[in-house]
Amino acid sequence: xxxxxxxxxxxxxxxxxxxxxxxLRAEGRNxxxxxxxxxxxxxxxxxxxxxxxxxxxxxxxxxxxDARRVAETIGIPYYVVNHEDRFERDVVxxxxxxxxxxxxxxxxxxxxxxxxxxxxxxxARQIGADxxxxxxxxxxxxxxxxxxxxxxxxxxxxxxxxxxxxxxxxEQLSRTLFPLGGMxxxxxxxxxxxxxxxxxxxxxxxxxxxxxxxxxxxxxxAYLAEQGELFPETAGELVxxxxxxxxxxxxxxxxxxxxxxxxxxxxxxxxxxxxIKGDTRQVVVGDQANLYSRTMVTRKNNLISIxxxxxxxxxxxxxxxxxxxxxATIEKTGDDEIxxxxxxxxxxxxxxxxxxxxxxxxVVGGGWIS
Amino acid sequence: xxxxxxxxNATTPVLPEVLDAMRPYYAEHFGNASSIHHHGQETRGAxxxxxxxxxxxxxxxxxxxxxxxxxxEADNLAIFGLVQSGDHVITSTIEHHAVLxxxxxxxxxxxxxxxxxxxxxxLVDPDDLRRALRPNTxxxxxxxxxxxxxxxxxxxxxxxxxxxxxxxxHSDAVQAASKIPIRVKEIGCDLLSISGHKFNAPQGxxxxxxRKGTTLDPLFxxxxxxxSRRAGTENVPGIVGLGKAAELAVKALANGEDTEMAxxxxxxxxxxxxxxxxxxxxxxxxxRVPNTTNIYFDYIExxxxxxTLDLKGLAVSTGAACSSGAxxxxxxxxxxxxxxDRARASxxxxxxxxxxxxxxxxxxxxxxxxxxxxxxxxxxxxxxxxVPS
Numbered sequence: 001x002x003x004x005x006x007x008x009x010x011x012x013x014x015x016x017x018x019x020x021x022x023x024l025r026a027e028g029r030n031x032x033x034x035x036x037x038x039x040x041x042x043x044x045x046x047x048x049x050x051x052x053x054x055x056x057x058x059x060x061x062x063x064x065x066d067a068r069r070v071a072e073t074i075g076i077p078y079y080v081v082n083h084e085d086r087f088e089r090d091v092v093x094x095x096x097x098x099x100x101x102x103x104x105x106x107x108x109x110x111x112x113x114x115x116x117x118x119x120x121x122x123x124a125r126q127i128g129a130d131x132x133x134x135x136x137x138x139x140x141x142x143x144x145x146x147x148x149x150x151x152x153x154x155x156x157x158x159x160x161x162x163x164x165x166x167x168x169x170x171e172q173l174s175r176t177l178f179p180l181g182g183m184x185x186x187x188x189x190x191x192x193x194x195x196x197x198x199x200x201x202x203x204x205x206x207x208x209x210x211x212x213x214x215x216x217x218x219x220x221x222a223y224l225a226e227q228g229e230l231f232p233e234t235a236g237e238l239v240x241x242x243x244x245x246x247x248x249x250x251x252x253x254x255x256x257x258x259x260x261x262x263x264x265x266x267x268x269x270x271x272x273x274x275x276i277k278g279d280t281r282q283v284v285v286g287d288q289a290n291l292y293s294r295t296m297v298t299r300k301n302n303l304i305s306i307x308x309x310x311x312x313x314x315x316x317x318x319x320x321x322x323x324x325x326x327x328a329t330i331e332k333t334g335d336d337e338i339x340x341x342x343x344x345x346x347x348x349x350x351x352x353x354x355x356x357x358x359x360x361x362x363v364v365g366g367g368w369i370s
Numbered sequence: 371x372x373x374x375x376x377x378x379n380a381t382t383p384v385l386p387e388v389l390d391a392m393r394p395y396y397a398e399h400f401g402n403a404s405s406i407h408h409h410g411q412e413t414r415g416a417x418x419x420x421x422x423x424x425x426x427x428x429x430x431x432x433x434x435x436x437x438x439x440x441x442x443e444a445d446n447l448a449i450f451g452l453v454q455s456g457d458h459v460i461t462s463t464i465e466h467h468a469v470l471x472x473x474x475x476x477x478x479x480x481x482x483x484x485x486x487x488x489x490x491x492x493l494v495d496p497d498d499l500r501r502a503l504r505p506n507t508x509x510x511x512x513x514x515x516x517x518x519x520x521x522x523x524x525x526x527x528x529x530x531x532x533x534x535x536x537x538x539x540h541s542d543a544v545q546a547a548s549k550i551p552i553r554v555k556e557i558g559c560d561l562l563s564i565s566g567h568k569f570n571a572p573q574g575x576x577x578x579x580x581r582k583g584t585t586l587d588p589l590f591x592x593x594x595x596x597x598s599r600r601a602g603t604e605n606v607p608g609i610v611g612l613g614k615a616a617e618l619a620v621k622a623l624a625n626g627e628d629t630e631m632a633x634x635x636x637x638x639x640x641x642x643x644x645x646x647x648x649x650x651x652x653x654x655x656x657x658r659v660p661n662t663t664n665i666y667f668d669y670i671e672x673x674x675x676x677x678t679l680d681l682k683g684l685a686v687s688t689g690a691a692c693s694s695g696a697x698x699x700x701x702x703x704x705x706x707x708x709x710x711d712r713a714r715a716s717x718x719x720x721x722x723x724x725x726x727x728x729x730x731x732x733x734x735x736x737x738x739x740x741x742x743x744x745x746x747x748x749x750x751x752x753x754x755x756x757v758p759s
Binding site: 032037064068077079080081082084122123125126127128 | 671673674677678680681695696697698743744747748749
């Protein structure tokens with residue numbers, strides 16, 4: 001039987017999730033520490049362009065060591081669970097595919113949807129824990145009037161991670177705890193010190209965990225070589241908005257929408273990447289002014305605070321992690337299609353990125369920009 | 371919480387008699403066995419007595435026993451001590467990583483290596499070995515008993531084939547020692563590895579049988595310890611412990627304790643298979659060491675079952691842990707032809723001297739409900755009838 005008092009903590013070996021484990025332990029909960037082994041850092045290490053295995057990244061031995069030390073310190077059982085196959089299938093391969101077709105994917109959302117809040121929750125329930133706590137900065141609340149679980153922005157806005165969590169289902173939210181939602185990062189570090197955690201001063205991790213140094217190009221090269229796949233032809237033409245060919249480029253995966261530098265053509269006025277056409281391998285360039293647009297469409301949507309979008313709704317929409325949410329109206333235009341109309345034109349709306357809709361602090365839902 | 375340990379193929383507790391034998395060699399008889407004075411003579415005597423006990427366990431001469439830091443070092447010494455560039459090596463796909471990764475390393479360095487397959491029961495076919503021999507074959511290294519399934523290889527047949535071909539034969543007997551009788555002369559092997567902590571001696575000590583006349587290059591260079599085969603001051607307390615454990619193992623085998631162990635294991639197997647459906651024994655049909663059973667529970671993740679059981683006080687294991695502690699799919703079960711799902715759904719139970727029938731009951735009472743819960747939450751489980759929510 002699941003034990004209401006047993007809770008699994010997803011431990012990454014960082015300060016946040018370690019502190020969560022210590023907090024819940026101090027509350028007298030039965031805490032089980034789990035770390036997901038998602039990617040073998042040594043797998044591509046040493047291949048051309050790839051550094052030797054580096055410490056201090058997701059799934060690195062150092063992080064597992066740190067998590068294990070925390071578990072020992074606070075006296076909880078701790079296990080590493082292997083989800084490398086799922087991670088490669090659901091996160092790495094889609095990432096590679098998206099990148100090669102000229103979109104700019106965000107693997108963290110995929111990882112949250114498919115691994116952390118799906119696989120890990122399943123493992124947690126299998127081993128007798130009813131819910132999973134993580135070190136994300138976000139809040140979960142139950143809205144009695146609507147009978148829905150809500151995902152809300154955290155107290156520490158600078159650490160807000162709701163952008164990466166828009167895919168959580170009602171079932172997942174009902175079994176998830178974000179104990180840091182009401183705390184600031186300095187408070188978390190203070191608590192870590194109080195609990196005697198050796199890693200209280202460990203720096204935050206930033207980059208995509210399986211791409212060392214954030215170098216996507218080298219990662220793609222090494223990964224495809226390992227898979228015995230040829231790097232597909234991605235070079236093509238640079239064209240203007242009216243279809244004029246003004247040059248050639250080295251590969252669509254080298255560009256992101258909004259990019260200015262590195263186009264390799266000299267013209268009078270500065271040129272920006274406006275659009276990347278995966279099918280024709282064309283990169284469309286133009287004036288800064290053409291980068292702005294008021295509308296976009298999202299697909300693979302997930303709604304959280306509402307069951308369905310029956311009528312147009314006023315929200316704020318975030319189109320990048322570091323983007324300031326901007327006022328917009330969302331309306332349903334198809335079975336799984338939402339049209340977003342911003343009040344003001346937005347710069348560099350990028351297909352492949354997530355768009356997350358907010359109603360104040362509450363996450364209404366989100367989808368993938370198409 | 372009551373805790374029951376059924377993971378004795380990973381390691382075993384040191385027996386009280388073994389600990390008692392070791393204790394004086396930490397502070398009281400602390401001498402360096404190479405010293406010429408009284409203190410050295412005391413420990414030298416203890417080391418040589420232990421060597422005699424190990425020789426009795428293996429059926430060889432004391433001078434043929436080289437003490438090492440454990441099974442891994444013994445395997446490495448056998449392999450790297452013999453093989454040189456230009457040689458050909460034959461091993462199997464189900465070896466312990468101490469042998470498998472040593473052979474892979476040799477292969478990467480340009481040595482020819484043949485990895486022999488196993489059948490569905492986990493057995494290497496002697497005819498495959500015969501066919502794999504080449505004029506430059508230097509070494510055949512095939513394990514005695516498998517750590518995951520307990521399956522015993524026909525090592526005597528391998529020994530004959532190697533003798534006829536005049537090829538060195540090494541066997542990793544880490545999981546066989548003390549569980550079944552080992553007579554190196556009957557096997558006809560030139561080298562054989564054992565590890566102390568797999569049979570109630572402490573961790574950090576093992577031995578390699580080296581047939582008289584076999585020339586081995588050492589792994590370490592230094593003093594002339596162990597007849598210049600293994601430099602480094604002897605781990606005297608560990609060696610004394612290994613000797614005592616060997617002595618106890620010889621007695622236990624003479625008293626038929628291996629048969630008792632087998633009946634306890636068989637009871638465990640029967641009880642589990644009788645109470646859990648879609649489960650079976652991996653390696654059934656092959657001879658197995660008496661303490662080991664490897665059982666698949668279809669539709670579950672073995673990893674989750676191991677964690678579930680551990681949280682309830684039962685220690686068992688699955689596959690092999692990688693450096694992070696995560697579980698990797700078993701290369702042994704995969705080599706036996708198990709599909710990945712079934713390999714991942716397999717659990718090893720391994721009994722030890724300390725286990726009682728009460729321990730077996732504890733395990734068989736826990737298992738059905740734990741497996742059922744995992745199956746309920748498994749996306750793989752195609753339920754026969756809907757279950758009320």
